[in-house]
Amino acid sequence: MRCRWPLFALAVVLVGAPAMPAQPPIEPKGDKYVVELTVDAVAPVRPALKHRLLPDPRDLQPGNQIQAFYKCFFEQNKLFHAKESTDKQQKWNTTPLKDLASEKELVNYGGAAVKQAFYAARLDTVNWELTHQARAEGVELLLPDIQQMRMLTVVMKVRARGEVARAEFGAALQTLQAQFALARAFNEHPTLIGHLVGIALGMIAATELEEFVQQPGAPNLFWALTDLPRPLIDLRKGHEGERRLTGKEYEVLRKAVPILEAELVARIKVLDTVDGLGAGKSVAPSAWCAKQSQDKDAVATATTRLTGAGHKADALAKLSPLQVILMDDFLQYENELDDNMKWTNVPFWLTPADFGTRKHPGAFGTLLPAYQKVTLARVRLEQLVALLTAVEGVRAHAAENGGVLPTTLDAVKLPVPIDPVSGKPFVYEVKANRATIRGTPPPGREQDWSFNRVYGITVRK
Structure with a gap:
């Protein structure tokens, strides 16, 4: 399993x-x-x-x-x-x-x-x-x-x-x-x-x-x-475990350091092959990333979010559009992961009505659990x-x-x-x-x- x-x-x-x-x-x-x-x-x-x-x-x-x-x-x-x-x-x-x-x-x-x-x-x-x-x-x-x-x-x-x-x-x-x-x-x-x-x-x-x-x-x-x-x-342990599932393989996406295009594509294709993610989806994660990287507005929006998260604009300018999209998507994934995890120890009746239902549509969004x-x-x-x-x-x-x-x-x-x-x-x-x-x-x-x-x-x- x-x-x-x-x-x-x-x-x-x-x-x-x-x-x-x-x-x-x-x-x-x-x-x-x-x-x-x-x-x-x-x-x-x-x-x-x-x-x-x-x-x-x-x-x-x-x-x-x-x-x-x-x-x-x-x-x-x-x-x-x-x-x-x-x-x-x-x-x-x-x-x-x-x-x-x-x-x-x-x-x-x-x-x-x-x-x-x-x-x-x-x-x-x-x-x-x-x-x-x-x-x-x-x-x-x-x-x-x-x-x-x-x-x-x-x-x-x-x-x-x-x-x-x-x-x-x-x-x-x-x-x-x-x-x-x-x-x-x-x-x-x-x-x-x-x-x-x-x-x-x-x-x-x-x-x-x-x-x-x-x-x-x-x-x-x-x-x-x-x-x-x-x-x-x-x-508690399960929520923390969710962090580990993407920790090592995608750690590089937390830094604005250029990555070879072939390496990026290989990492994205892993998401295509994981059971229940790319398989059976109308748009595979690799296809979604490719489309977003060709959309100038999407790249600009991603850059703005990454800058707001603390990345330097001049460092981001050295990255390929695909890397910018993937870094931003990973950032959104981790943000939503934390947005759900923060309610773990709160009594059920105090959690918001939409708790665990929000999911951004990106490649990493498919990794979010059914909270x-x-x-x-x-x-x-x-x-x-x-x-x-x-x-x-x-x-x-x-x-x-x-x-x-x-x-x-x-x-x-x-x-x-x-x-x-x-x-x-x-x-x-x-x-x-x-x-x-x-x-x-x-x-x-x-x-x-x-x-x-x-x-x-x-x-x-």
């Missing part, structure tokens, strides 16, 4: 589809995706962090998680690739939970592969060892490994479903810890596509909690959810985790009040999180002994049911 091309396709998949179902698929109701939860009224345990969704730091030992997770696939071709095995995984991931309790194949499902994942999750270091390679190979960087990790989390999900079905909550939490640890490991991946895969794995793990909390006797996970890093994937889709994927996972935390808050209140649902979320004596999309409390109401809780969809997604998850909560009598 190349680093660049799949980012756009994968972003569409992650943002445009509901989380992987942990039960028979739910049909959307209009623009809503309603998940009915019948739960016990249960208070959080003491000590508060007896149950965790990431391994206890006291259990960590020296080692690199990534190398250890790779070993999950050794001598496991049948488990991960045989059609009979993958067909069963697909079936078991959509079979009603009550039908899995007696499925003997699910006891210790995944065997040595999952045992290795448990070990990997309890190592104290995450190092993908890609930084130097990303800098050296740029947009041609291959990432053949990261999609394989999705296979591992699917296997662990099957195992967790069997454990939840059998009410083996301690075992299920151990499996979920490994799932969340695998997802969290992608927070250190130096590419945005790596982050997207981590977000996808986090969604798979989080939706399994919807079944967990419904099982009779299931412990309350309010503090376990609250203890998860927020966000699980923060996009808006990446950010939407991240906040969707944040919102799901926050919604589940609020559900556990409702369960805790009911436990303290004879099974009675709180009339408002303010009545819950726990720090119920706000909606990470809107920055406001979740929408909550109670009617006829059934509570509903939902978040606010992002702007422009109001009619998109994949961003309108609603929990209907009924307390088991």
Whole structure:
């Protein structure tokens, strides 16, 4: 897998589809995706962090998680690739939970592969060892490994479903810890596509909690959810990695030093051949540069921008029109890259409505990631985790009040999180002994049911 091309396709998949179902698929109701939860009224345990969704730091030992997770696939071709095995995984991931309790194949499902994942999750270091390679190979960087990790989390999900079905909550939490640890490991991946895969794995793990909390006797996970890093994937490393993808090969474009025409043309043609850039475009990057370099007005405008950026006019006058166009285009690319990156650590509800949508049409503009889709994927996972935390808050209140649902979320004596999309409390109401809780969809997604998850909560009598 190349680093660049799949980012756009994968972003569409992650943002445009509901989380992987942990039960028979739910049909959307209009623009809503309603998940009915019948739960016990249960208070959080003491000590508060007896149950965790990431391994206890006291259990960590020296080692690199990534190398250890790779070993999950050794001598496991049948488990991960045989059609009979993958067909069963697909079936078991959509079979009603009550039908899995007696499925003997699910006891210790995944065997040595999952045992290795448990070990990997309890190592104290995450190092993908890609930084130097990303800098050296740029947009041609291959990432053949990261999609394989999705296979591992699917296997662990099957195992967790069997454990939840059998009410083996301690075992299920151990499996979920490994799932969340695998997802969290992608927070250190130096590419945005790596982050997207981590977000996808986090969604798979989080939706399994919807079944967990419904099982009779299931412990309350309010503090376990609250203890998860927020966000699980923060996009910092991936954004910085975007700088490296063009750092070495195009470093010369930051200086007004004459470059041979043949060398310029060769560098531009690299953009033509990168999957998803030149291929299939109406105007290839090399054709766009050639046309712009022959347009005197375009060259003059580019020169003005470069002068404004600090380049000396007499130095620019010594450059070919093609180099001026390419330098200016690269400058615009880096400006827009920073314009998007600067919002990375700002809460979603404070980002501008057009965040991540602006792209200049030049050769380097095609290298800009699908920032808006990446950010939407991240906040969707944040919102799901926050919604589940609020559900556990409702369960805790009911436990303290004879099974009675709180009339408002303010009545819950726990720090119920706000909606990470809107920055406001979740929408909550109670009617006829059934509570509903939902978040606010992002702007422009109001009619998109994949961003309108609603929990209907009924307390088991």
